[in-house]
Amino acid sequence: MTVAADYGGASRPPAGGEASPEKLLTPVLSAFWDQPESWTLETYRRHEGYEGLRKALAMPPDDVIAYVKDSGLRGRGGAGFPTGMKWQFIPQGDGKPHYLVVNADESEPGTCKDIPLLFANPHALIEGIVIACHAIRSHHAFIYLRGEVVPVLRRLHEAVREAYAAGFLGRNILGSGLDLDVIVHAGAGAYICGEETALLDSLEGRRGQPRLRPPFPAVAGLYACPTVVNNVESIASVPAILNRGKEWFRSMGSEKSPGFTLYSLSGHVANPGQYEAPLGITLRQLLDMSGGMRRGHRLKFWTPGGSSTPMFTAEHLDVPLDYEAVGAAGSMLGTKALQCFDETTCVVRAVTRWTEFYAHESCGKCTPCREGTYWLVQLLRDIEAGEAVPGDLDKIADIADNINGKSFCALGDGAASPIFSSLKYFRDEYEEHITGRGCPFDPARSTLWADNDAHLGVNA
Ligand SMILES: Cc1cc2nc3c(=O)[nH]c(=O)nc-3n(C[C@H](O)[C@H](O)[C@H](O)COP(=O)(O)O)c2cc1C
Ligand code: SF4
Structure with a gap:
């Protein structure tokens, strides 16, 4: 399982020098x-x-x-x-x-x-x-x-x-x-x-x-x-x-991605809000200047540009947040909506909620998106509830593949993004839901919850 291993607040200086807001914000x-x-x-x-x-x-x-x-x-x-x-x-x-x-x-x-x-x-x-x-x-x-x-x-x-x-x-x-x-x-x-x-x-x-x-x-x-x-x-x-x-x-940003822009920091961070900075700033720099993740917690996964953009993990903290670098790292800058989730978040649960959103908002005009988002929700709910079978992971990947690039508009591609990226980085967490017949993050399943940090490999 890929785990947020590295975000340590001020423990590691950001690439651009001191993380003072005066220097980095515009x-x-x-x-x-x-x-x-x-x-x-x-x-x-x-x-x-x-x-x-x-x-x-x-x-x-x-x-x-x-x-x-x-x-x-x-x-x-x-x-x-x-x-x-x-x-x-x-x-x-x-x-x-x-x-x-x-x-x-x-x-x-x-x-x-x-x-x-x-x-x-x-x-x-x-x-x-x-x-x-x-x-x-x-x-x-x-x-x-x-x-x-x-x-x-x-x-x-x-x-x-x-x-x-x-x-x-x-x-x-x-x-x-x-x-x-x-x-x-x-x-x-x-x-x-x-x-x-x-x-x-x-x-x-x-x-x-x-x-x-x-x-x-x-x-x-x-x-x-x-x-x-x-x-x-x-x-x-x-x-x-x-x-x-x-x-x-x-004079701000890079040759291909110049200028200032609004980054929206949200989720399990100490100080969510709008941070206006040059294109190319990193999430690490933004977290360092804004107070980091909420106290005692670490970054597990995040979106660089809203739920339609493939998720990143702590490995990507130093990716410059501009169009080229985020693309080269396998995602999209999108709307620069930096939603940060810490180690207490079940990725299956998060992806299920997003997929429910896409199924609800699908306009129904084309079959891959209308049918695909519906079936993704059914399967993801089964996985989350511990009622899925091992072949269901390949099935959701297959359905997402049939939506991606084959739908009438980009909503379909957006719906497929969280499926592909979460399977890429957190497939073992999906598998645990199936083999453990339930969500390892469910507080009611006390043995796993009590052992949450060890389970995630995090030194809290
Ligand atoms: C499902 C979907 C929802 C979108 N929602 C918005 C939106 O709320 N605001 C927006 O500016 N662009 C949205 N877009 C992108 C627009 O289609 C369009 O690319 C954008 O408004 C162009 O503006 P820009 O060139 O200034 O970025 C959405 C695209 C899709 C596929
Ligand atoms: S991909 Fe776009 S056009 Fe097709 S059903 Fe979804 S929202 Fe409608």
Whole structure:
């Protein structure tokens, strides 16, 4: 069994030198979240708010696209697609309306950055929207927000109202000739509506299910018109790039993964929260500066980017958290949702809960995902309860293989990820559930529980 063996808090200095927050954190989007009424236009303007917009409006739209492309900004919604390149795909002079749709559906287990960002600093998104719409020559933008988060919905509505009143939205913005309307749309709470084409169907009033591609949204998106769909954090990062410069942005992170980003630390850690740092920071550095795992416990497994990204173990504490290094280590940076689980967590139980989520959220459009996630849940529940037979491990691997890459959208791949990665690192823990006819972590099975540390090979 692979066990978190090595995370010892401050016992091992991080690769980047001292783990002081001043050295490692780069608060930009989160720079003034702790100030009173951080969400108001007044506070935003005190922190150079809407200065990036002034610079952008003085530039021709194509130059803004080229600038964002040169900055190297990559989409923060999961796939890391270059933002400027996505904007460049919008055909120009086609006579059709162009749309910007901001994806604020944030529903992935562990992913929790866009909602705090919108709650604390909504004007960063609104300013980014105006810049993006100037660049792609759009007069209508939509923010598709997860509807359950009513306080954020209210705050966003108020921020949009403030922006209209101050002349940052509406007609002839800052005398530039740009007209722009922003509509805040509350979704009904389905994970699949975060998939960009399902989101567009939902926004058009249909049931949210992914669309066949091509055509891609850049050609035929919302109302069959050219559409850019971007994540909240992607768009909110644009004003600072315009204001402080692409070189400043590139001074952080690496050549292929430049800039700052929000890492969401959660789970069995001493201080969960949002940590804004350059791409390429490691989990060890983040844990060292934030107080480590909860007292007396050690890291067992973690996700680099939410439940859809293959899990890592303590072996991966020093993997730079950027797109290339996480990919090379066998996972994906995804949404940078660092969910950390300590040695008290049953990996079978965790994977079963995630799989229940995917089965519940599967939209049912394609058979591998609809049927596969259902059967995975049945088998995982049997394994967790000690009612499975040895062949069931090969069966769940086989079902996951039939979902992965064979489903209509990436939800299916995401559902397969925890199965593959947990079997890779913790197959013996699955086997113990079968041979021991139950969960070794179940407190009711007192002999195993009492011997938990020895069982896990951990010196607590
Ligand atoms: C099932 C599923 C759910 C998704 N949920 C979100 C989401 O909540 N927010 C988001 O920005 N992207 C989400 N995505 C990714 C989007 O499809 C899309 O890639 C992203 O919004 C593009 O923005 P970006 O280029 O700025 O990263 C999801 C994808 C899938 C397959
Ligand atoms: S993979 Fe799942 S969520 Fe995606 S289209 Fe198929 S059934 Fe729907």
